[in-house]
Amino acid sequence: MxxxxxxxxxxxxxxxxxxxxxxxxxxxxxxxxxxxIPCNPCEGACPNKAVTIGEDINTIPCVEYGRCxxxxxxxxxxxxxxxxxxxxxxCPGFGKILIPWEYLPLPTKGSVVAGVGxxxxxxxxxxxxxxxxxxxxxxxxxxxxxxPLDFVNQVRGIKLGGEENGR
Amino acid sequence: xxxxxxxxxxxxxxxxxxxxAAASLGIEVLLADEGLKLGGQLVKQTHKFFGSREHxxxxxxxxxxxxxxxxxxxxxxxxxxxIIGCYEDGVLTAVTGEDQYFKIKPQRVVFATGASEKFLxxxxxxxxxxxxxxxxxxxMNQYGVVPGKRVLMIGAGNIGIIVSxxxxxxxxxxxxxxxxxxxxxxxxxHASKLARAGVPIxxxxxxxxxxxxxxxxxxxxxxxxxxxxxxxxxxxxxEVDVVCLAVGxxxxxxxxxxxxxxxxxxxxxxxxxxxxxxQLKTSIDWIYVAGDTAGVEEASAAMVEGRLAGAAAAxxxxxxxxxxxxxxxxxxxxxxSLRRGPVGAKIRAGIAKLEGGCCKCLNHQx
Ligand SMILES: Cc1cc2nc3c(=O)[nH]c(=O)nc-3n(C[C@H](O)[C@H](O)[C@H](O)COP(=O)(O)OP(=O)(O)OC[C@H]3O[C@@H](n4cnc5c(N)ncnc54)[C@H](O)[C@@H]3O)c2cc1C
Ligand code: SF4
Ligand code: SF4
Numbered sequence: 001m002x003x004x005x006x007x008x009x010x011x012x013x014x015x016x017x018x019x020x021x022x023x024x025x026x027x028x029x030x031x032x033x034x035x036x037i038p039c040n041p042c043e044g045a046c047p048n049k050a051v052t053i054g055e056d057i058n059t060i061p062c063v064e065y066g067r068c069x070x071x072x073x074x075x076x077x078x079x080x081x082x083x084x085x086x087x088x089x090x091c092p093g094f095g096k097i098l099i100p101w102e103y104l105p106l107p108t109k110g111s112v113v114a115g116v117g118x119x120x121x122x123x124x125x126x127x128x129x130x131x132x133x134x135x136x137x138x139x140x141x142x143x144x145x146x147x148p149l150d151f152v153n154q155v156r157g158i159k160l161g162g163e164e165n166g167r
Numbered sequence: 168x169x170x171x172x173x174x175x176x177x178x179x180x181x182x183x184x185x186x187x188a189a190a191s192l193g194i195e196v197l198l199a200d201e202g203l204k205l206g207g208q209l210v211k212q213t214h215k216f217f218g219s220r221e222h223x224x225x226x227x228x229x230x231x232x233x234x235x236x237x238x239x240x241x242x243x244x245x246x247x248x249x250i251i252g253c254y255e256d257g258v259l260t261a262v263t264g265e266d267q268y269f270k271i272k273p274q275r276v277v278f279a280t281g282a283s284e285k286f287l288x289x290x291x292x293x294x295x296x297x298x299x300x301x302x303x304x305x306x307m308n309q310y311g312v313v314p315g316k317r318v319l320m321i322g323a324g325n326i327g328i329i330v331s332x333x334x335x336x337x338x339x340x341x342x343x344x345x346x347x348x349x350x351x352x353x354x355x356x357h358a359s360k361l362a363r364a365g366v367p368i369x370x371x372x373x374x375x376x377x378x379x380x381x382x383x384x385x386x387x388x389x390x391x392x393x394x395x396x397x398x399x400x401x402x403x404x405x406e407v408d409v410v411c412l413a414v415g416x417x418x419x420x421x422x423x424x425x426x427x428x429x430x431x432x433x434x435x436x437x438x439x440x441x442x443x444x445x446q447l448k449t450s451i452d453w454i455y456v457a458g459d460t461a462g463v464e465e466a467s468a469a470m471v472e473g474r475l476a477g478a479a480a481a482x483x484x485x486x487x488x489x490x491x492x493x494x495x496x497x498x499x500x501x502x503x504s505l506r507r508g509p510v511g512a513k514i515r516a517g518i519a520k521l522e523g524g525c526c527k528c529l530n531h532q533x
Contacts, residue, residue: 003350004370006358035355036508038467039217041225057219058508077225079215080356103336120365138227140215157363 018065027070027087045077076137095152101141115155171197174273179207181458182279183235184473190241192486201249206232211304218467253422275480282416282459290376296383300330300413315409320344327413328353345372435517436462446479
């Protein structure tokens with residue numbers, strides 16, 4: 001299904017999450033990169049050396065969750081825009097997710113947009129709580145979204161003002 | 168007549184890397200490219216590149232040529248210059264601009280002329296509004312012109328998926344991506360990017376017809392069965408004004424054919440490809456190939472092949488053989504590592520066919 005539609009299924013992405021204890025103990029990275037491709041920028045991006053690919057560049061990235069503090073630096077470095085950060089302890093009932101974003105206009109902090117799933121379908125309202133666009137991100141913004149806890153691992157994109165195609 | 172030790176034809180990633188490697192070994196290099204700006208395919212690629220960090224992965228394609236040009240002051244660059252002929256006496260003919268014709272006599276040549284797009288036959292494919300993906304990228308990313316309002320993309324390989332993403336970034340609606348094969352050919356991370364923007368990727372589908380009076384007004388798509396035949400009754404008409412074809416590339420071999428380089432049909436490498444040895448020398452002693460011309464692959468491999476061919480040609484021209492040997496060996500190792508994974512399987516199979524077949528074609532073919 002992932003191979004024929006580009007949409008990761010629950011069994012695909014669940015396998016990428018850390019264990020429950022780690023999920024409760026602070027923000028964590030989720031690397032939704034499922035295929036052996038010759039690519040490795042994520043490995044060099046992490047200042048805490050939490051991501052390993054190793055000598056064979058075709059290896060799927062592996063996360064050592066003990067080292068990841070959820071800083072989100074790796075997000076804008078991945079050419080596949082496949083890296084997200086999830087914080088399940090943001091505030092009661094809500095989590096925060098960080099997603100990569102390469103469309104204009106950028107959403108504005110404080111606005112409420114539609115959170116969409118891996119298939120682009122609207123799931124829930126998402127409040128924009130952070131917009132990072134530092135020079136070293138090279139034009140890939142990182143957007144912080146406040147979403148209901150149930151949706152922290154479902155929402156992976158946004159729609160601004162209900163327009164089509166994620167814009 | 169312009170004389171030089173090494174002529175590099177084409178200033179994409181392969182040509183730039185070849186020129187830079189040879190120049191670093193003390194060889195006098197002339198690089199000719201028909202474009203106004205060096206970089207080949209890279210000047211249209213606004214996305215961050217895949218590949219290994221040593222080959223500038225994570226950097227946007229448009230920014231890579233500058234990195235490759237960094238220590239290139241020793242290379243004599245002629246842009247806006249097309250090589251138009253290649254003759255047995257070792258002379259090549261060239262034209263700068265529209266009418267400045269001249270001859271070049273190099274001791275060695277590296278052809279890094281890239282690849283050209285394949286086309287697809289279907290009723291209506293001659294209507295205005297049917298574009299190749301390369302043309303859409305040139306219009307959009309080089310000249311800032313949108314090709315239309317609603318696009319149907321044909322082909323879910325890396326190019327089809329990436330160009331669809333760039334269309335969305337330009338604010339254009341992509342109605343769907345159709346792909347005849349059962350699976351997406353592009354890297355799945357790219358496909359997922361498109362999926363979460365709500366663009367349906369329809370595998371086992373094809374375009375049946377483009378309709379319109381003066382230009383494309385709609386396109387009919389349909390589902391395919393296991394034997395790649397249209398399943399009657401599954402036809403759907405989409406309202407689009409652009410049909411964009413991204414159905415593969417094949418190496419540009421005009422000049423290599425003119426001079427009679429041996430070649431072989433290898434679908435895994437994009438069609439007809441020139442025979443070459445492990446140092447990228449063709450069947451003609453003074454001609455090397457690198458990059459998509461040698462077999463359609465990607466930019467990391469093109470850069471490594473360029474370095475390899477540049478160093479091999481330099482060694483033949485009398486450059487320090489230990490230094491050249493080091494570059495050659497490290498490039499061969501990098502190529503092996505890039506191609507080691509499952510997505511490299513096709514390339515590996517293609518190269519095995521080419522190398523396995525070379526004795527046969529050397530013995531039995533003119
Ligand atoms: C949409 C798209 C996305 C891509 N994404 C990636 C990616 O993410 N990562 C990756 O690694 N690769 C990617 N690639 C592939 C990569 O761009 C190519 O594999 C690479 O550019 C090949 O390099 P090259 O030097 O062989 O050829 P090219 O880049 O095509 O350069 C050939 C050059 O030769 C010149 N030329 C041709 N004929 C002549 C002549 N007779 N005289 C003078 N000059 C001539 C042309 O003008 C051109 O400048 C992508 C390609 C496309 C189309
Ligand atoms: S979120 Fe920060 S610590 Fe975690 S993997 Fe990414 S860069 Fe490393
Ligand atoms: S940089 Fe992104 S696409 Fe490349 S291997 Fe890492 S996670 Fe996968």
